[in-house]
Amino acid sequence: xxxxxxxxxxxxxxxxxxxxxxxxxxxxxxxxxxxxxxxxxxxxxxxxxxxxxxxxxxxxxxxxxxxxxxxxxxxxxxxxxxxxxxxxxxxxxxxxxxxxxxxxxxxx
Amino acid sequence: xxxxxxxxxxxxxxxxxxxxxxxxxxxxxxxxxxxxxxxxxxxxxxxxxxxxxxxxxxxxxxxxxxxxxxxxxxxxxxxxxxxxxxxxxxxxxxxxxxxxxxxxxxxxxxxxxxxxxxxxxxxxxxxxxxxxxxxxxxxxxxxxxxxxxxxxxxxxxxxxxxxxxxxxxxxxxxxxxxxxxxxxxxxxxxxxxxxxxxxxxxxxxxxxxxxxxxxxxxxxxxxxxxxxxxxxxxxxxxxxxxxxxxxxxxxxxxxxxxxxxxxxxxxxxxxxxxxxxxxxxxxxxxxxxxxxxxxxxxxxxxxxxxxxxxxxxxxxxxxxxxxxxxxxxxxxxxxxxxxxxxxxxxxxxxxxxxxxxxxxxxxxxxxxxxxxxxxxxxxxxxxxxxxxxxxxxxxxxxxxxxxxxxxxx
Numbered sequence: 001x002x003x004x005x006x007x008x009x010x011x012x013x014x015x016x017x018x019x020x021x022x023x024x025x026x027x028x029x030x031x032x033x034x035x036x037x038x039x040x041x042x043x044x045x046x047x048x049x050x051x052x053x054x055x056x057x058x059x060x061x062x063x064x065x066x067x068x069x070x071x072x073x074x075x076x077x078x079x080x081x082x083x084x085x086x087x088x089x090x091x092x093x094x095x096x097x098x099x100x101x102x103x104x105x106x107x108x
Numbered sequence: 109x110x111x112x113x114x115x116x117x118x119x120x121x122x123x124x125x126x127x128x129x130x131x132x133x134x135x136x137x138x139x140x141x142x143x144x145x146x147x148x149x150x151x152x153x154x155x156x157x158x159x160x161x162x163x164x165x166x167x168x169x170x171x172x173x174x175x176x177x178x179x180x181x182x183x184x185x186x187x188x189x190x191x192x193x194x195x196x197x198x199x200x201x202x203x204x205x206x207x208x209x210x211x212x213x214x215x216x217x218x219x220x221x222x223x224x225x226x227x228x229x230x231x232x233x234x235x236x237x238x239x240x241x242x243x244x245x246x247x248x249x250x251x252x253x254x255x256x257x258x259x260x261x262x263x264x265x266x267x268x269x270x271x272x273x274x275x276x277x278x279x280x281x282x283x284x285x286x287x288x289x290x291x292x293x294x295x296x297x298x299x300x301x302x303x304x305x306x307x308x309x310x311x312x313x314x315x316x317x318x319x320x321x322x323x324x325x326x327x328x329x330x331x332x333x334x335x336x337x338x339x340x341x342x343x344x345x346x347x348x349x350x351x352x353x354x355x356x357x358x359x360x361x362x363x364x365x366x367x368x369x370x371x372x373x374x375x376x377x378x379x380x381x382x383x384x385x386x387x388x389x390x391x392x393x394x395x396x397x398x399x400x401x402x403x404x405x406x407x408x409x410x411x412x413x414x415x416x417x418x419x420x421x422x423x424x425x426x427x428x429x430x431x432x433x434x435x436x437x438x439x440x441x442x443x444x445x446x447x448x449x450x451x452x453x454x455x456x457x458x459x460x461x462x463x464x465x466x467x468x469x470x471x472x473x474x475x476x477x478x479x480x481x482x483x484x485x486x487x488x489x490x491x492x493x494x495x496x497x498x499x500x501x502x503x504x505x506x507x508x509x510x511x512x513x514x515x516x517x
Contacts, residue, residue: 030174032181034133039406041152045433045442046406047488069484076488076516108428
Protein backbone atom coordinates (compact mmCIF):
# COMPACT_ATOMS: atom_id res chain seq x y z
CA UNK A 1 0.00 0.00 0.00
CA UNK A 2 1.35 3.48 -0.83
CA UNK A 3 2.65 5.59 2.02
CA UNK A 4 2.25 9.28 2.76
CA UNK A 5 4.39 11.31 5.13
CA UNK A 6 2.61 14.15 6.92
CA UNK A 7 4.82 16.74 8.61
CA UNK A 8 3.21 18.79 11.35
CA UNK A 9 4.02 22.49 11.65
CA UNK A 10 6.23 21.68 14.65
CA UNK A 11 8.24 19.20 12.55
CA UNK A 12 6.71 15.95 13.85
CA UNK A 13 6.54 13.43 11.03
CA UNK A 14 3.91 10.71 10.55
CA UNK A 15 4.31 8.11 7.81
CA UNK A 16 1.20 6.01 7.24
CA UNK A 17 -0.39 3.73 4.64
CA UNK A 18 -3.07 5.44 2.57
CA UNK A 19 -5.07 3.11 0.28
CA UNK A 20 -5.28 3.86 -3.44
CA UNK A 21 -8.45 5.81 -4.15
CA UNK A 22 -8.52 7.42 -0.70
CA UNK A 23 -7.92 11.14 -0.33
CA UNK A 24 -4.80 12.46 1.36
CA UNK A 25 -7.13 14.25 3.81
CA UNK A 26 -8.84 10.97 4.72
CA UNK A 27 -5.44 9.33 5.24
CA UNK A 28 -4.61 11.90 7.92
CA UNK A 29 -8.05 11.73 9.58
CA UNK A 30 -8.15 7.91 9.64
CA UNK A 31 -4.79 7.89 11.40
CA UNK A 32 -5.72 10.73 13.80
CA UNK A 33 -2.80 12.85 12.59
CA UNK A 34 -2.85 16.37 14.08
CA UNK A 35 -2.97 19.44 11.87
CA UNK A 36 -5.81 18.57 9.48
CA UNK A 37 -9.26 19.52 10.76
CA UNK A 38 -11.39 18.46 7.76
CA UNK A 39 -14.54 20.12 9.14
CA UNK A 40 -16.64 19.35 6.06
CA UNK A 41 -15.51 15.75 5.63
CA UNK A 42 -14.07 16.17 2.14
CA UNK A 43 -16.64 18.30 0.33
CA UNK A 44 -14.17 21.08 -0.53
CA UNK A 45 -16.38 23.43 1.51
CA UNK A 46 -14.15 24.51 4.38
CA UNK A 47 -10.45 24.69 3.47
CA UNK A 48 -9.42 23.11 6.80
CA UNK A 49 -7.38 20.31 5.20
CA UNK A 50 -4.83 22.69 3.69
CA UNK A 51 -1.33 21.25 3.06
CA UNK A 52 1.86 22.26 1.26
CA UNK A 53 2.96 19.65 -1.26
CA UNK A 54 6.67 18.86 -1.17
CA UNK A 55 8.53 20.33 -4.18
CA UNK A 56 9.52 16.86 -5.42
CA UNK A 57 5.87 15.84 -5.72
CA UNK A 58 4.31 19.07 -6.92
CA UNK A 59 4.86 18.40 -10.65
CA UNK A 60 3.05 15.06 -10.37
CA UNK A 61 0.19 16.38 -8.23
CA UNK A 62 -0.10 19.78 -9.85
CA UNK A 63 -1.71 22.98 -8.65
CA UNK A 64 -5.48 23.49 -8.39
CA UNK A 65 -7.34 23.97 -11.65
CA UNK A 66 -7.79 27.73 -12.13
CA UNK A 67 -11.38 28.76 -11.48
CA UNK A 68 -12.13 25.58 -9.53
CA UNK A 69 -13.80 25.52 -6.12
CA UNK A 70 -10.46 24.48 -4.62
CA UNK A 71 -8.55 27.36 -6.24
CA UNK A 72 -11.15 29.86 -5.03
CA UNK A 73 -11.11 28.47 -1.50
CA UNK A 74 -7.32 28.49 -1.37
CA UNK A 75 -7.07 32.02 -2.70
CA UNK A 76 -8.29 33.23 0.69
CA UNK A 77 -7.01 30.45 2.94
CA UNK A 78 -4.74 31.55 5.78
CA UNK A 79 -1.06 31.30 4.84
CA UNK A 80 -1.62 29.94 1.31
CA UNK A 81 1.44 29.48 -0.91
CA UNK A 82 2.00 28.41 -4.54
CA UNK A 83 2.42 24.80 -3.36
CA UNK A 84 -0.83 24.83 -1.36
CA UNK A 85 -3.52 22.20 -1.95
CA UNK A 86 -6.63 21.06 -0.16
CA UNK A 87 -5.77 17.48 0.73
CA UNK A 88 -9.38 16.31 0.23
CA UNK A 89 -8.82 16.98 -3.47
CA UNK A 90 -5.72 14.76 -3.80
CA UNK A 91 -6.64 11.13 -4.45
CA UNK A 92 -4.03 8.54 -3.62
CA UNK A 93 -2.54 6.48 -6.46
CA UNK A 94 0.27 3.89 -6.48
CA UNK A 95 2.46 6.48 -8.23
CA UNK A 96 2.14 8.78 -5.21
CA UNK A 97 3.81 6.22 -2.91
CA UNK A 98 6.17 8.25 -0.71
CA UNK A 99 4.28 11.55 -1.03
CA UNK A 100 5.30 14.18 1.52
CA UNK A 101 3.01 17.02 2.60
CA UNK A 102 3.53 19.69 5.26
CA UNK A 103 0.88 21.30 7.42
CA UNK A 104 0.40 25.05 7.79
CA UNK A 105 0.51 26.65 11.25
CA UNK A 106 -3.28 26.52 11.55
CA UNK A 107 -6.38 25.69 9.55
CA UNK A 108 -8.58 28.59 10.70
CA UNK B 109 -2.57 13.53 34.24
CA UNK B 110 -3.12 10.28 36.05
CA UNK B 111 -3.38 7.19 33.83
CA UNK B 112 -6.18 5.83 35.96
CA UNK B 113 -8.29 8.94 35.41
CA UNK B 114 -11.37 8.23 33.33
CA UNK B 115 -13.19 10.38 30.81
CA UNK B 116 -16.69 9.28 29.87
CA UNK B 117 -18.24 10.85 26.76
CA UNK B 118 -22.01 10.56 26.47
CA UNK B 119 -23.05 10.81 22.82
CA UNK B 120 -21.15 9.50 19.80
CA UNK B 121 -22.13 11.97 17.10
CA UNK B 122 -19.76 14.40 15.41
CA UNK B 123 -19.01 16.15 18.71
CA UNK B 124 -18.48 13.09 20.90
CA UNK B 125 -16.57 11.17 18.25
CA UNK B 126 -14.29 14.14 17.58
CA UNK B 127 -13.67 14.70 21.29
CA UNK B 128 -12.59 11.08 21.75
CA UNK B 129 -10.15 11.26 18.83
CA UNK B 130 -8.82 14.68 19.87
CA UNK B 131 -8.23 13.58 23.47
CA UNK B 132 -5.96 10.81 22.18
CA UNK B 133 -4.38 13.20 19.67
CA UNK B 134 -3.63 15.68 22.46
CA UNK B 135 -2.04 12.96 24.57
CA UNK B 136 -4.79 11.91 26.99
CA UNK B 137 -3.45 8.66 28.48
CA UNK B 138 -6.25 7.87 30.90
CA UNK B 139 -9.26 5.68 30.36
CA UNK B 140 -11.70 6.85 27.72
CA UNK B 141 -15.24 5.57 27.25
CA UNK B 142 -17.47 6.74 24.38
CA UNK B 143 -21.16 5.92 24.71
CA UNK B 144 -23.39 6.00 21.61
CA UNK B 145 -27.11 5.29 21.33
CA UNK B 146 -26.83 4.16 17.71
CA UNK B 147 -25.49 0.77 16.58
CA UNK B 148 -22.68 2.27 14.44
CA UNK B 149 -19.48 4.17 15.29
CA UNK B 150 -19.55 7.99 14.93
CA UNK B 151 -20.41 9.09 11.41
CA UNK B 152 -21.00 12.25 9.40
CA UNK B 153 -24.61 13.38 9.37
CA UNK B 154 -24.50 16.02 6.59
CA UNK B 155 -24.42 13.47 3.73
CA UNK B 156 -27.58 11.77 5.04
CA UNK B 157 -29.83 14.29 3.28
CA UNK B 158 -27.68 14.38 0.15
CA UNK B 159 -25.29 11.73 -1.26
CA UNK B 160 -26.47 9.00 1.10
CA UNK B 161 -30.12 9.40 0.07
CA UNK B 162 -29.12 9.20 -3.56
CA UNK B 163 -27.36 5.91 -2.89
CA UNK B 164 -23.84 7.31 -3.32
CA UNK B 165 -21.13 6.30 -0.92
CA UNK B 166 -20.72 3.47 1.54
CA UNK B 167 -20.70 3.23 5.31
CA UNK B 168 -16.90 3.22 5.53
CA UNK B 169 -16.77 6.65 3.86
CA UNK B 170 -19.52 7.94 6.12
CA UNK B 171 -17.71 7.00 9.35
CA UNK B 172 -15.71 9.76 11.07
CA UNK B 173 -12.90 7.32 11.68
CA UNK B 174 -12.50 3.65 10.66
CA UNK B 175 -14.40 1.21 12.88
CA UNK B 176 -11.09 -0.29 14.11
CA UNK B 177 -9.83 3.14 15.22
CA UNK B 178 -11.54 3.03 18.60
CA UNK B 179 -10.06 -0.28 19.73
CA UNK B 180 -6.66 0.63 18.28
CA UNK B 181 -6.75 3.92 20.19
CA UNK B 182 -7.85 2.27 23.45
CA UNK B 183 -11.23 3.97 23.33
CA UNK B 184 -13.93 1.89 24.98
CA UNK B 185 -16.70 2.54 22.44
CA UNK B 186 -20.13 1.30 23.54
CA UNK B 187 -22.62 1.10 20.67
CA UNK B 188 -26.42 0.87 21.13
CA UNK B 189 -25.93 2.07 24.69
CA UNK B 190 -28.04 4.63 26.52
CA UNK B 191 -27.40 6.56 29.70
CA UNK B 192 -30.23 6.63 32.25
CA UNK B 193 -28.87 9.19 34.72
CA UNK B 194 -25.87 11.12 35.98
CA UNK B 195 -25.00 11.07 39.67
CA UNK B 196 -22.83 14.18 40.08
CA UNK B 197 -22.07 13.60 43.77
CA UNK B 198 -20.83 10.04 43.17
CA UNK B 199 -19.38 10.94 39.74
CA UNK B 200 -21.04 8.05 37.99
CA UNK B 201 -23.32 7.56 35.01
CA UNK B 202 -25.81 4.73 35.09
CA UNK B 203 -26.67 2.98 31.87
CA UNK B 204 -30.10 1.72 30.86
CA UNK B 205 -28.69 -1.79 31.30
CA UNK B 206 -28.16 -1.08 34.99
CA UNK B 207 -24.37 -0.85 34.68
CA UNK B 208 -22.77 2.03 36.53
CA UNK B 209 -19.67 3.79 35.12
CA UNK B 210 -17.47 5.98 37.32
CA UNK B 211 -15.92 9.11 35.78
CA UNK B 212 -13.39 11.74 36.72
CA UNK B 213 -14.44 13.92 33.77
CA UNK B 214 -17.71 13.70 31.91
CA UNK B 215 -18.32 15.15 28.45
CA UNK B 216 -21.95 15.51 27.42
CA UNK B 217 -22.34 15.37 23.64
CA UNK B 218 -25.97 14.38 23.51
CA UNK B 219 -26.82 16.41 20.41
CA UNK B 220 -30.28 17.47 19.38
CA UNK B 221 -33.40 15.64 18.30
CA UNK B 222 -35.95 16.37 15.63
CA UNK B 223 -38.98 18.30 16.81
CA UNK B 224 -42.16 16.33 16.32
CA UNK B 225 -45.41 17.51 14.80
CA UNK B 226 -48.00 16.23 17.27
CA UNK B 227 -51.04 16.38 15.00
CA UNK B 228 -53.55 13.55 14.52
CA UNK B 229 -52.08 10.74 12.45
CA UNK B 230 -48.43 11.53 13.16
CA UNK B 231 -47.76 7.88 14.08
CA UNK B 232 -48.85 6.50 10.68
CA UNK B 233 -46.34 4.40 8.77
CA UNK B 234 -44.55 6.31 6.02
CA UNK B 235 -43.97 9.43 8.14
CA UNK B 236 -40.30 9.87 8.93
CA UNK B 237 -37.86 12.38 10.35
CA UNK B 238 -34.20 12.64 9.33
CA UNK B 239 -31.65 12.61 12.08
CA UNK B 240 -29.90 9.23 12.03
CA UNK B 241 -28.52 6.76 9.55
CA UNK B 242 -31.51 4.49 10.28
CA UNK B 243 -33.87 7.38 9.44
CA UNK B 244 -31.99 8.01 6.17
CA UNK B 245 -32.12 4.35 5.18
CA UNK B 246 -35.87 4.30 5.84
CA UNK B 247 -36.38 7.47 3.81
CA UNK B 248 -34.19 6.18 0.98
CA UNK B 249 -36.49 3.22 0.36
CA UNK B 250 -39.39 5.67 -0.14
CA UNK B 251 -37.72 7.95 -2.70
CA UNK B 252 -38.55 6.01 -5.83
CA UNK B 253 -39.23 7.63 -9.22
CA UNK B 254 -42.76 9.07 -9.27
CA UNK B 255 -43.28 8.44 -5.55
CA UNK B 256 -45.16 11.38 -4.04
CA UNK B 257 -43.20 12.88 -1.15
CA UNK B 258 -44.63 15.55 1.13
CA UNK B 259 -42.01 17.49 3.09
CA UNK B 260 -43.19 19.41 6.14
CA UNK B 261 -40.85 22.33 6.79
CA UNK B 262 -38.78 24.34 4.32
CA UNK B 263 -35.60 24.48 6.40
CA UNK B 264 -32.26 23.10 5.25
CA UNK B 265 -33.16 19.45 5.93
CA UNK B 266 -36.45 19.85 4.07
CA UNK B 267 -34.94 21.59 1.06
CA UNK B 268 -31.92 19.27 0.83
CA UNK B 269 -34.21 16.24 0.87
CA UNK B 270 -36.47 17.96 -1.69
CA UNK B 271 -33.46 18.33 -3.98
CA UNK B 272 -32.32 14.73 -3.50
CA UNK B 273 -35.86 13.38 -3.96
CA UNK B 274 -36.35 15.42 -7.12
CA UNK B 275 -33.04 14.19 -8.53
CA UNK B 276 -34.27 10.64 -7.89
CA UNK B 277 -37.43 11.37 -9.89
CA UNK B 278 -39.89 11.67 -7.01
CA UNK B 279 -42.78 14.16 -7.02
CA UNK B 280 -42.16 16.64 -4.20
CA UNK B 281 -44.43 19.01 -2.29
CA UNK B 282 -42.90 21.22 0.41
CA UNK B 283 -45.31 22.57 3.03
CA UNK B 284 -44.12 25.53 5.12
CA UNK B 285 -45.83 27.32 8.00
CA UNK B 286 -44.04 30.65 7.45
CA UNK B 287 -44.45 33.07 4.55
CA UNK B 288 -41.17 32.02 2.91
CA UNK B 289 -38.72 29.12 2.77
CA UNK B 290 -35.70 29.11 5.15
CA UNK B 291 -37.57 31.67 7.26
CA UNK B 292 -35.46 31.28 10.40
CA UNK B 293 -32.11 30.48 8.82
CA UNK B 294 -31.55 32.62 5.72
CA UNK B 295 -32.02 36.15 4.47
CA UNK B 296 -34.89 37.05 2.15
CA UNK B 297 -32.80 37.26 -1.06
CA UNK B 298 -31.32 33.82 -0.36
CA UNK B 299 -34.74 32.33 0.42
CA UNK B 300 -36.12 33.79 -2.81
CA UNK B 301 -33.24 32.29 -4.80
CA UNK B 302 -33.80 28.80 -3.40
CA UNK B 303 -37.57 29.08 -3.79
CA UNK B 304 -37.16 29.92 -7.49
CA UNK B 305 -34.60 27.16 -7.96
CA UNK B 306 -36.77 24.46 -6.40
CA UNK B 307 -39.91 25.65 -8.18
CA UNK B 308 -37.96 25.67 -11.45
CA UNK B 309 -37.25 21.95 -11.20
CA UNK B 310 -40.82 21.08 -10.36
CA UNK B 311 -40.97 21.17 -6.57
CA UNK B 312 -44.35 22.48 -5.43
CA UNK B 313 -43.96 24.84 -2.47
CA UNK B 314 -46.96 25.75 -0.31
CA UNK B 315 -46.33 28.65 2.10
CA UNK B 316 -48.35 29.94 5.09
CA UNK B 317 -49.70 26.44 5.52
CA UNK B 318 -50.49 24.65 8.76
CA UNK B 319 -50.72 20.88 8.86
CA UNK B 320 -54.01 19.85 10.46
CA UNK B 321 -53.62 16.08 10.29
CA UNK B 322 -52.16 13.11 8.47
CA UNK B 323 -54.70 10.70 7.05
CA UNK B 324 -53.94 7.10 6.18
CA UNK B 325 -55.10 3.95 4.54
CA UNK B 326 -54.48 0.66 6.35
CA UNK B 327 -52.19 2.39 8.84
CA UNK B 328 -50.05 4.05 6.16
CA UNK B 329 -50.00 7.76 5.39
CA UNK B 330 -51.88 8.71 2.22
CA UNK B 331 -52.68 12.39 2.62
CA UNK B 332 -51.60 15.56 4.42
CA UNK B 333 -54.56 17.74 5.35
CA UNK B 334 -53.96 21.48 5.83
CA UNK B 335 -55.93 23.85 8.05
CA UNK B 336 -57.48 25.58 5.00
CA UNK B 337 -59.00 22.25 4.00
CA UNK B 338 -56.53 21.44 1.22
CA UNK B 339 -55.53 17.78 0.94
CA UNK B 340 -52.12 16.75 -0.41
CA UNK B 341 -52.02 13.11 -1.50
CA UNK B 342 -48.70 11.43 -0.77
CA UNK B 343 -46.88 8.11 -0.44
CA UNK B 344 -44.46 9.30 2.23
CA UNK B 345 -43.90 12.30 4.51
CA UNK B 346 -40.68 13.81 5.84
CA UNK B 347 -41.15 16.01 8.90
CA UNK B 348 -38.33 18.55 9.08
CA UNK B 349 -39.55 21.20 11.49
CA UNK B 350 -36.38 21.92 13.41
CA UNK B 351 -34.43 20.39 16.25
CA UNK B 352 -34.37 20.78 20.02
CA UNK B 353 -31.36 20.28 22.31
CA UNK B 354 -31.14 16.87 23.95
CA UNK B 355 -30.35 18.28 27.40
CA UNK B 356 -32.75 16.19 29.53
CA UNK B 357 -29.95 14.22 31.26
CA UNK B 358 -28.17 17.46 32.13
CA UNK B 359 -31.32 19.19 33.37
CA UNK B 360 -32.28 16.21 35.52
CA UNK B 361 -28.76 16.28 36.98
CA UNK B 362 -29.22 19.95 37.87
CA UNK B 363 -26.73 21.49 35.40
CA UNK B 364 -27.51 25.04 34.29
CA UNK B 365 -29.51 24.86 31.05
CA UNK B 366 -31.12 27.60 28.94
CA UNK B 367 -32.05 26.33 25.48
CA UNK B 368 -29.19 23.86 25.84
CA UNK B 369 -26.52 23.16 28.44
CA UNK B 370 -24.82 26.41 29.40
CA UNK B 371 -21.05 26.27 28.75
CA UNK B 372 -18.09 28.64 28.60
CA UNK B 373 -15.35 28.91 25.95
CA UNK B 374 -13.61 25.87 27.44
CA UNK B 375 -16.90 23.94 27.06
CA UNK B 376 -17.20 23.75 30.85
CA UNK B 377 -20.66 23.41 32.37
CA UNK B 378 -21.73 24.64 35.81
CA UNK B 379 -20.08 21.46 37.24
CA UNK B 380 -16.25 21.53 37.10
CA UNK B 381 -16.15 17.78 36.34
CA UNK B 382 -18.52 18.05 33.36
CA UNK B 383 -17.98 19.53 29.90
CA UNK B 384 -20.64 19.73 27.20
CA UNK B 385 -20.16 20.10 23.44
CA UNK B 386 -22.09 20.32 20.19
CA UNK B 387 -25.77 20.82 19.39
CA UNK B 388 -26.84 20.28 23.03
CA UNK B 389 -24.96 23.36 24.30
CA UNK B 390 -25.67 27.05 24.71
CA UNK B 391 -22.32 28.75 24.23
CA UNK B 392 -20.69 32.17 24.21
CA UNK B 393 -19.92 33.78 20.87
CA UNK B 394 -17.51 36.64 21.71
CA UNK B 395 -17.49 38.02 18.16
CA UNK B 396 -21.17 38.90 18.58
CA UNK B 397 -21.22 39.52 22.38
CA UNK B 398 -23.87 36.87 22.70
CA UNK B 399 -24.60 33.34 23.76
CA UNK B 400 -26.21 31.04 21.22
CA UNK B 401 -27.06 27.44 20.50
CA UNK B 402 -25.60 26.32 17.19
CA UNK B 403 -26.51 23.21 15.23
CA UNK B 404 -23.55 22.57 12.97
CA UNK B 405 -20.62 20.25 12.40
CA UNK B 406 -17.98 23.02 12.64
CA UNK B 407 -19.41 24.05 16.02
CA UNK B 408 -19.30 20.43 17.22
CA UNK B 409 -15.65 20.14 16.21
CA UNK B 410 -14.70 23.53 17.67
CA UNK B 411 -16.19 22.66 21.04
CA UNK B 412 -14.65 19.16 20.93
CA UNK B 413 -11.27 20.92 20.57
CA UNK B 414 -12.08 23.22 23.50
CA UNK B 415 -13.01 20.36 25.83
CA UNK B 416 -10.09 18.15 24.78
CA UNK B 417 -7.62 21.04 25.14
CA UNK B 418 -9.01 21.92 28.56
CA UNK B 419 -8.75 18.34 29.83
CA UNK B 420 -5.23 17.92 28.46
CA UNK B 421 -4.00 21.24 29.88
CA UNK B 422 -3.36 22.74 26.45
CA UNK B 423 -3.98 26.33 25.43
CA UNK B 424 -7.58 26.78 24.30
CA UNK B 425 -8.04 27.04 20.53
CA UNK B 426 -8.58 30.48 19.00
CA UNK B 427 -12.28 31.28 18.48
CA UNK B 428 -13.61 30.39 15.04
CA UNK B 429 -16.21 32.17 12.94
CA UNK B 430 -19.31 29.91 12.85
CA UNK B 431 -20.01 28.56 9.41
CA UNK B 432 -22.49 26.30 7.67
CA UNK B 433 -22.95 24.71 4.27
CA UNK B 434 -25.72 23.16 2.22
CA UNK B 435 -25.72 21.44 -1.17
CA UNK B 436 -28.92 21.40 -3.22
CA UNK B 437 -28.84 20.21 -6.86
CA UNK B 438 -25.64 21.76 -8.22
CA UNK B 439 -25.85 24.76 -5.88
CA UNK B 440 -23.26 25.07 -3.13
CA UNK B 441 -24.32 27.36 -0.29
CA UNK B 442 -21.70 28.43 2.26
CA UNK B 443 -22.57 30.73 5.15
CA UNK B 444 -20.07 32.40 7.47
CA UNK B 445 -21.02 34.29 10.62
CA UNK B 446 -24.45 35.05 12.02
CA UNK B 447 -26.64 37.99 11.02
CA UNK B 448 -26.72 39.75 14.41
CA UNK B 449 -26.87 43.58 14.65
CA UNK B 450 -27.32 43.94 10.90
CA UNK B 451 -28.12 47.40 9.53
CA UNK B 452 -27.80 46.68 5.82
CA UNK B 453 -27.89 43.73 3.45
CA UNK B 454 -25.80 43.95 0.28
CA UNK B 455 -26.20 41.55 -2.63
CA UNK B 456 -22.97 41.17 -4.59
CA UNK B 457 -23.46 39.60 -8.00
CA UNK B 458 -26.62 38.70 -9.86
CA UNK B 459 -28.70 35.85 -8.37
CA UNK B 460 -29.93 35.07 -11.90
CA UNK B 461 -26.42 33.83 -12.76
CA UNK B 462 -26.55 31.29 -9.93
CA UNK B 463 -23.41 32.72 -8.32
CA UNK B 464 -23.70 35.58 -5.85
CA UNK B 465 -23.16 36.52 -2.22
CA UNK B 466 -25.25 38.33 0.37
CA UNK B 467 -23.25 40.37 2.87
CA UNK B 468 -24.75 41.46 6.18
CA UNK B 469 -23.24 44.70 7.50
CA UNK B 470 -23.49 46.31 10.92
CA UNK B 471 -24.20 50.03 11.24
CA UNK B 472 -20.45 50.76 11.24
CA UNK B 473 -19.96 48.73 8.05
CA UNK B 474 -18.44 45.68 9.80
CA UNK B 475 -19.18 42.42 7.99
CA UNK B 476 -21.32 40.31 10.34
CA UNK B 477 -22.24 37.44 8.02
CA UNK B 478 -22.06 36.31 4.41
CA UNK B 479 -24.29 33.89 2.53
CA UNK B 480 -22.39 32.74 -0.55
CA UNK B 481 -24.14 30.84 -3.33
CA UNK B 482 -21.65 29.00 -5.52
CA UNK B 483 -19.23 31.81 -4.65
CA UNK B 484 -16.39 30.20 -2.68
CA UNK B 485 -14.05 33.20 -2.85
CA UNK B 486 -16.71 35.48 -1.36
CA UNK B 487 -17.31 32.90 1.39
CA UNK B 488 -13.63 32.65 2.28
CA UNK B 489 -13.08 36.42 2.06
CA UNK B 490 -16.23 37.03 4.08
CA UNK B 491 -15.16 34.60 6.79
CA UNK B 492 -11.85 36.44 7.09
CA UNK B 493 -13.55 39.85 7.13
CA UNK B 494 -15.95 38.73 9.88
CA UNK B 495 -13.09 37.46 12.05
CA UNK B 496 -11.24 40.77 11.63
CA UNK B 497 -14.35 42.94 12.02
CA UNK B 498 -13.44 44.42 8.65
CA UNK B 499 -15.54 47.46 7.77
CA UNK B 500 -16.58 47.93 4.16
CA UNK B 501 -18.47 50.51 2.15
CA UNK B 502 -21.72 48.97 0.91
CA UNK B 503 -21.52 50.61 -2.52
CA UNK B 504 -18.05 49.17 -3.17
CA UNK B 505 -19.16 45.72 -2.03
CA UNK B 506 -22.12 45.89 -4.41
CA UNK B 507 -19.81 46.88 -7.30
CA UNK B 508 -18.51 43.61 -8.76
CA UNK B 509 -15.77 45.50 -10.61
CA UNK B 510 -14.19 45.99 -7.15
CA UNK B 511 -12.31 42.74 -6.56
CA UNK B 512 -13.17 40.79 -3.44
CA UNK B 513 -9.46 40.59 -2.68
CA UNK B 514 -9.21 44.38 -2.65
CA UNK B 515 -12.31 44.67 -0.44
CA UNK B 516 -11.03 42.10 2.03
CA UNK B 517 -7.52 43.57 2.27
